[in-house]
Amino acid sequence: MRVEDWGVIALAGIVLLAGAVHLSDPPRSSASGAVGPPLFDANWIPVPLGSSPQPVGAGTAVPIVLTLQPRSAVELAAFDAAVADPASPLYQQFLTESQFDGRFSPSPSNVSDVLGYFASDGARDVTVSPDRLLVSFVLSAGAADRAFGTRLVELPGPGGSMVRTTEAAPTLPEGIEEKLLGVSGLSGPAISAPGAPPDALDTVRSLAPAPPGEFLNGTGRAAGSQWFVGSDFVPAYDESPLFPGSAAPYPNATFPTDEAVATLLMSSYNASRSVNLPPWDPAQIASYLNQTLAPSWPRPVIEGVPVEILNTTPPSPGSLGALNDTSSNEEENSLDLEMAGSMAPGAEVVNFYFAASLYLNASASTTEGSIASDFALALGSALSHSYSPRRLASVSASFGLPDLNDSAWNLELENAAATGVTVVAASGDQADAPNGLSGRAEGPWPTWPASAAFNSSGTIAVGGVTLSMAGASTGSFDGRGAPSLAYDPSDGLLTGQSAWYDTLAGPGNYSGSEGGASFVFPEPYWQFDSAAQPSIAAASGSEGVSELGRAEPDVSFVANDTIAFISTNPNGSANVGLLEGTSIAAPVFAGLLAEWAAVDGHPFGFLDPELYRIAGYYGAHPGTADPFQDVTSGQNYYFSASTGWDATTGWGGIDAVKFLTADANESIRDYVYAGPTPGLPPPSSTGSADLLLAVPLGIAIAGIIVVWIALERRTPTVISSPSNPTPRTPPPGTPEGTWFACPYCGAARPSDPVRCPGCGHF
Secondary structure (H helix, E strand, O other): OOOOOOOOOOOOOOOOOOOOOOOOOOOOOOHHHOOOOOEOOOOOOOOOOOOOOOOOOOOEEEEEEEEEOOOOOHHHHHHHHHHOOOOOOOOOOOHHHHHHHHHHHOOHHHHHHHHHHHOOOOEEEHHHHHHOOEEEEEHHHHHHHHHHHOOOEEEHHHHHHEEEEEEOOOOHHHHHHEEEEEEEEOOOOEEEEEOOOOOOOOOOOOOOOOOEEOOOOOHHEEEOEEEHHHHHHHHHHHOOOOOOOOOOOOOOOOOOEEEEEEEEEEEEEEOOEEEEEOOOHHHHHHHHHHHHHHOOOOEEEEEEOOEEEEEEEOOOOOOOOOOOOOOOOOHHHHHHHHHHHHHHOOOEEEEEEEOHHHHHHHHHOHHHHHHHHHHHHHHHHHHHHHOOOOEEEEEEEOOOEOOOOOOOHHHHHHHHHHHHHHEEEEEOOOOOHHHHHHHOOOOOOOEEOOOOEOOEEEEEEEOOOEEEEEOOOOOOOOOOOOOOOOOOOHHHEEEEEEOEEEOOOOOOOOOEEEEEEEEEEEEHHHOOOOOOHHHHHHHHHHHOOOOEEEEEEEEEOOOOEEEEEEOOOOOOEEEEEEEHHHHHHHHHHHHHHHHHHHHOOOOOOHHHHHHHHHHHHHHHOOOOOOEOEEEEEEEEOOOOOOOOOOOOOOOEEOOOOHHHHOOOOOOHHHHOOOOOOOOOOOOOOOHHHHHHOOHHHHOOOOOOOOHHHHOOOOOOOOOOOOOOOOOOOOOOOOOOOOOOEEOOOOOOEEEOOOOOOOOOOO
16 A cells, blocks of 8 residues: 555644745844754755755745644653553553643644744645644745755755755744754655655555465465455454354453544545545445455444645545546555454444645655655544544554654654554565565665654554465455455464565565664664564664664564455446555554454553563463464565564464453563563674665666665764753663664663753754
């Protein structure tokens, strides 16, 4: 799939009318008044020495997303840590979204002050996220130059692309800057339409030629495969006992009729007509679920929430008619809804989507950074939506970009952690293979937002496996027309799993579960102080990172051999997709999380600390009660599956019943891993040089090497820092791994998404 989304609804009493643009005004700068801590784009790229950047045309429309300071960033981080800590009296005592807004959202006056400043420079199409954490608008490039005290420029990037940045780090007057955490849209690889965003991760891929269908052995290149529908994954992950009426029901067995799952996507689009299309066809989603779910299961309630961005509202769900979707978004939307709905019968599954034309029409002009913040706006919309009388348990994100840091997404993750919502994301489909072998553009290492994880908030990274099950087939499918699908009551137990890796289509088409250590995010304490750390250190060393980073995936679910209804033919029948991708895995896990919340009577929030704690306990006390379905066979391009955590499949899959049993076990809840927790191996063990050179030769063009490193490796680059930064050290008794060296000033800074106490950078 490919998606970005914004959850933004204008607050009528706050949004100000845009004022006139005075192009002759001199640019504002720090000389015009005192400024607060350094403000910079979350993905700011410095102008390489010796380059000749060209000014961005003064009239170019530049989408901007601002991240506002919450009322107390320190208190919010502390609250998130408390609700994730079994030793705290606040453990799993989550806030409602209304309580979060009242306690942590910026005040309306702060939002008004910020918007008033930019309104004077002609900001238009202003929207504010419902939680007031994010503000988006459009400025002309000339107005942006004035507002941020710098100049927007562009220079050549890899493969003929353009990189947008600023001549200097942006600054704002003190009264405005102190109200912000970050700004996106001023810097990053420029994405210009027509055409799909080149670095947007398509996390689902159709397999062709089409082999026979559900629960049958495939033919041709898929020989030996079994093919499944979403309901087949219920027994695969031992979810059946959690449903009423099963042969041996789990205590409090119930359907998740009081729960909700959200997906973050965008509308379909037809490039030849330059028009937005419906995101998915309700008739086909309903047909798929009616055919493949057990007759006794309640049907999920499938809804679409169009998100208005920049005065553009996408169409409501419906038939695409005679036009086809050239963006592949309908394929992804349909898949996500069908997989989440299959794992959460009776739940409300809500698709938040915005207009694809914002990026895919001829006038669109944006950057990777602003796309990332648009995802954050979508997340904010999902968190603030009213699901009454249901509650939101999980959010599924089957999209990605090259690893980056986005203050807007980070802050919405803190909101999710405080309100008990688990955010899961596909780890990526590039199999850690070079771009030239994968046909993708994200680079061979972890992708965002799956990589975005901190000590007490973050995204759960979901990798992919190929699985096999015992049982009998329900029919056959030769790839023509629509198969006669039905719920399969003969599904047996899971009989095997291996890391998902597909090279059968040859170079340029490699796909597979992606993982490894982030070059952007420091390693959180729950990974450093865990049984995964020896493997994480080894994987990090093989990548050649200079400091330990957040490693992924955390867990893995099915990412191959899946049948979905993905679009509507002009005659009204469904097109059948035979799909692979970690965007199958993410909504499968999101649906399972809703069922867990229903049975246990509470959502789980940021789940990673608990996942690693449970895995550590069973590493020290192995037994049949271990909920993790460890995957020890298979590989991707760079890593191999192995016992315990590995950089291909994480901890593996999860047995639904055993997880809830482990969650209720006080011995596991109080378990503390005792080591070892090694750091990086010696440099001699680093083995990434050959792989990093295995990229298309055209990339190695003189004059863009510095930019290429900034884009592909995301190594932190000094932007600006005070001349005399105040030295800081971690507080006494701080657990190792919870602080790291600030890449801007070198001082110790916490791993949570807060400003550095030494230099003020985010």
